[in-house]
Amino acid sequence: MTHTSHHAEPFHRTALEALRRHGVVAIVRTATPEKALENARLLLSSGLHVLEVAMTTPGALGVVEQLRAEAPEALIGAGTVTTVDRASAAIDAGAQFLVSPNLRTDVITLAGSHRVATIPGCLTPSEMLDAMEAGATAVKIFPAHLWTPAALRGMLEALPALPCVPTGGIGPDTAPEWVRAGALAVGIGASLTTAADPARQARTLQQAIADVRTP
Numbered sequence: 001m002t003h004t005s006h007h008a009e010p011f012h013r014t015a016l017e018a019l020r021r022h023g024v025v026a027i028v029r030t031a032t033p034e035k036a037l038e039n040a041r042l043l044l045s046s047g048l049h050v051l052e053v054a055m056t057t058p059g060a061l062g063v064v065e066q067l068r069a070e071a072p073e074a075l076i077g078a079g080t081v082t083t084v085d086r087a088s089a090a091i092d093a094g095a096q097f098l099v100s101p102n103l104r105t106d107v108i109t110l111a112g113s114h115r116v117a118t119i120p121g122c123l124t125p126s127e128m129l130d131a132m133e134a135g136a137t138a139v140k141i142f143p144a145h146l147w148t149p150a151a152l153r154g155m156l157e158a159l160p161a162l163p164c165v166p167t168g169g170i171g172p173d174t175a176p177e178w179v180r181a182g183a184l185a186v187g188i189g190a191s192l193t194t195a196a197d198p199a200r201q202a203r204t205l206q207q208a209i210a211d212v213r214t215p
Contacts, residue, residue, distance in 0.1 A: 009112075009115065010115075011096075011115040011116065011117055011137075012117055012137045014075075014096075014117075015075060015096070015097050015117035015137050015138070016137060016138065016163060016184070018049065018050050018075045019050060019138065019163070019165065019184050019185040020184055020185070022047075022048060022049055022050050022185065022206070023175075023179055023185050023186065023206065023209035023210075023213070024048055024050065024175070024185055024186060024187075024188055024205065024206070024209070025050050025051075025052050025077075025099070025119075025165060025167070025185055025186070025187040025188070026043045026048040026050065026051050026052070026188060026189075026192055026202075027051075027052045027054060027079060027167075027187055027188065027189035027190075028040050028043070028051060028052065028053045028054065028057065028063070028189075028193075029054035029056060029057055029079070029189055029190070030057050031057075031058070032057075032058060032059075033057065033058055033059030033060070033062055033063050036053060036057045036059070036060070036063045037063055037066060037067070039193045040053070040063065040067055041070075042193065042198055042199065043192065043193070043198070043202060044067075044071050044074055045199065046198065046199040046201075046202035046203060047202060047203060047206055048192075048202050048206070049071070049073060049074040049075060050074070050075045050077075050185070051067065051074060051075070051076050051077065052077045052078065052079040052097075052099050052187070053067070053076070053077070053078055053079060053095075054078075054079040054080045055078055055079060055080040055081060055082075055086055055090065056080050060078065061078070061089055061090065061092075061093035062093075064076055064077075064078055064090065064093045064094055064095050065093050065094055068093075068094040068096075075096050075097065076094070076095065076096055077090075077095050077096055077097035077098060077099055077117075077119075078090035078093070078095040078097075078098055078099070079098075079099040079100075080099070080100070080101060081098040081099065081100045081107060082100055082101065082102060082104065082107075083104070083107070084104075084106050084107055084110055087107045087110050087111060088110065091110075091111065091114050091116050095116065096116060096117065097116060097117035097118065097119060097137065098111050098116060098117070098118050098119070099118075099119045099120075099121075099140060099167075099187075100118070100119070100120045100121050100140070101121040101140075101142055102120065102121050103120045103121065103122055103127050103130065103131050104120065105130075105131075105134040107120070108120060108131065108134045108135050108136050109134065109135065112135045117137035117138075118135070118136045118137050119136065119137060119138045119139065119140045119165055120136050120139060120140060121139075121140045121142035121167075122139045122140065122141065122142070123141070123142065123143075123146065125155055125158075125159065127139075128141075128159075128162060128164070129159070129162075132162065137163070138163035138164065138165050138184055139162065139163065139164055139165065140165045140166075140167050140187065141164050141165065141166040141167065141183075142166075142167050142168050143167070143168030143169065144166035144167055144168040144169055144170055144178075144186075145168050145169040147166060149177045149178050149180065149181035149183075150181065152164060152166065152178065152181045152182055152183060153181040153182055156181070156182040160182075163184040164182070164183050164184055165183065165184055165185050165186065165187055166178050166183050166186050166187070167186065167187030167188075168187070170186045170187065170188055171188065171191040172188065172191060172192065172195075172201055172204065172205040172208070175188060175205060175208070175209060176208040176209055176211070176212045179209050179212050179213065180212045188205075192205070
């Protein structure tokens with residue numbers, strides 16, 4: 001199987017539905033756990049309910065646990081999950097999905113056994129198909145700097161069912177074009193929380209993505 005089908009496990013479906021509905025994986029990466037919680041709460045209050053807490057953030061697992069308790073309606077994940085040990089720790093902390101900058105099939109397998117979704121980083125179509133074959137929920141096109149929306153559109157003509165989440169160098173101004181090209185969602189980090197009015201920025205972004213998806 002080269003993509004998540006309608007027979008997919010419920011945890012895959014839940015994650016895919018949230019990604020499709022919100023169109024954004026908001027990435028929280030900060031120098032302190034306090035700042036991470038502050039940023040996450042701001043994003044959640046702005047309506048962005050798919051949050052990835054990067055494991056490079058000090059105390060990231062505690063932040064994941066706290067957000068799971070505070071925001072049961074949201075989908076809270078861990079990012080920069082590069083090893084099985086990190087994956088196991090993130091799952092224990094309550095992460096509902098794992099995002100990686102690289103493709104590690106052992107991480108995908110471990111997460112699947114715990115009914116946790118995975119979005120591994122891939123750069124080529126071959127890597128993306130390998131990831132889906134291994135049981136990934138979606139693929140993170142990373143770094144998206146090396147791709148273009150036109151390139152994504154072209155690939156999806158051949159692989160229309162491939163759920164892609166381009167990440168890296170994408171901001172609120174360019175995100176709608178990636179969604180228009182066929183991305184399931186986009187990953188966006190600091191450009192959301194460093195805006196002059198982050199809440200307004202988040203709402204504007206969500207509206208722009210919704211407009212692109214309206215027939």
